[in-house]
Amino acid sequence: MTMANVSMPADEPVRRNASAVTAHRWLYALMEAEGPAVLRMLWRILGNEADVLDAYQDCFCKLAGMDKKPKIRQARAYLFRTAANIAIEFIRVRKRQKKHAGAILDVHADRNGESLMPQEALERERAIASLHEAIDQLPAHLRNVLLVRDFSGKSYKEVAEILGIDKATARVYRRTAIVKLANLLQEGSAS
Amino acid sequence: MNDEAPYPDNSHCPRRAWVLDQLADDESIKGQCRPSSAVQLHLARCETCRMASEELLATNELLADVIAATPSDALLRDADRRATQAIQAGAKPSRRIDLSRIPEESRRDSGPADSILVRYPEIRWLYERRQIIAASVVLMALVGFSALLHVWKGEPNIAEIELKRVDRHPVTWPADNPPSKKVAPATPQITGGRFVANSRPAKSVRRDPVRDASLEHVGSSQRAFPIPEIEESKTSLLKTMSNGLREFLIDTRLTVDSTSPNSPEERSRNEE
Secondary structure (H helix, E strand, O other): OEHHHOOOOOOOOOOOOHHHHHHOHHHHHHHHHHHHHHHHHHHHHHOOHHHHHHHHHHHHHHHHOOOOOOOHHHHHHHHHHHHHHHHHHHHHHHHHHHHHHOOOOOOOOOOOOOOOOHHHHHHHHHHHHHHHHHHHHOOHHHHHHHHHHHHOOOOHHHHHHHHOOOHHHHHHHHHHHHHHHHHHHHHHHHO | OOOOOOOOOHHHOOOHHHHHHHHOOHHHHHOOOOOOHHHHHHHHHOHHHHHHHHHHHHHHHHHHHHHOOOOOHHHHHHHHHHHHHHHHOOOEOOOOOOHHHOOHHHHHHOOHHHHHHHHOHHHHHHHHOHHHHHHHHHHHHHHHHHHHHHHHHOOOOHHHHHHHHHHHOOOOOOOOOOOOOOOHHHOHHHHOHHHHHHHOOOOOOOOOHHHHHHOOOOOHHHOOOOOHHHHHHHHHHHHHHHHHHHHHHHHOOOOOOOOOOOOHHHHHHHHO
16 A cells, blocks of 8 residues: 555544554654654655655555664664655656656645736746756765754754764864855756 | 965865864864964855855754753663663663654655565564575576476487387396307397497497307397387387388378388298
């Protein structure tokens, strides 16, 4: 069964049956603790409600599919890395879409609920799309730091814990990521 | 920093990395702090660093714009509910390539494997094991090729098979029953070439001096004991060969005298 088959009633409260709660107790605890940060990260990367919901569900389904319960630190790291990878995969699919569709306004239309002029909105969305593409081109270790630090709003200490690196290293990686991002954006605009 | 002179060739500014490092800090992105006076002073003098810093600040602004977006609580509740239901239903993570969201043209350009897998998701297991399948196919091809090579080389003909059989069953004459001279005329016809091997005694056969003395008058090529079926096969082989030769000669318009001096009848008549 894929997640496309799972129906989602609009206003039904979250009900968890007893056996599922027992089997995935750690997962629900993780969802409560880290769910907002993961959702924030996905929302900032994807900016589209449907995509965010899909990616969020995918993250936890992947965790639920693990053979044995991981340690909490491993689970956190796995969750954020999975979320980042899924978001990047979405960006790649969008890139393919953009090649042919042309209209990218509808993809990010509900990001902030702002009503911009069509030209301004188009420029902004183009800039954001190019930023996403540049993030996709970053090396994985830099990208993960950038996403967990800036897009999910974690502190350097938490970033270091989640990614298993030193706090100072995380800081250096992030700076390097920003500089590389600027270079990539410049190259993109030049080309 | 007041003694800092402008660089004639700004493309090689040694302080560029330092400047960008200072500007790429989090606080400068969030606008919580301004660049230090040293950085500002350098930027005022170095055009390359100024241009690079402008690009970096533009990136920072864009990043800050993206980061400012915050999801609503309703979205979080929806996401939690949906993920919970999916976990309870035992849903597996889906592929990110959603057919309904990708236009037809894009689907065609997304690579043959993706497009095929999107259309036929049931063969995904086959695609995931493609390396094993490729290795099996190569192995099967190698086996098939070697079998083909074996067939192509050809099977040994009937004469070779018979020779091997005779080699495996070498029989010597018993001492009290030496071969008669009548047997001898048949053997010269088959002694030439590879048929000599028939007469090679087996290593396991004991040498009997008495028997050997009685067989001294018989040539080494005539010591083989004639086994009936072997003799039959030899005769049939010779008949086949002679028939084939005759047909060949007839075809080439050469006449064959059936009462040639080499025929057995003529030979026995000459002996008499």
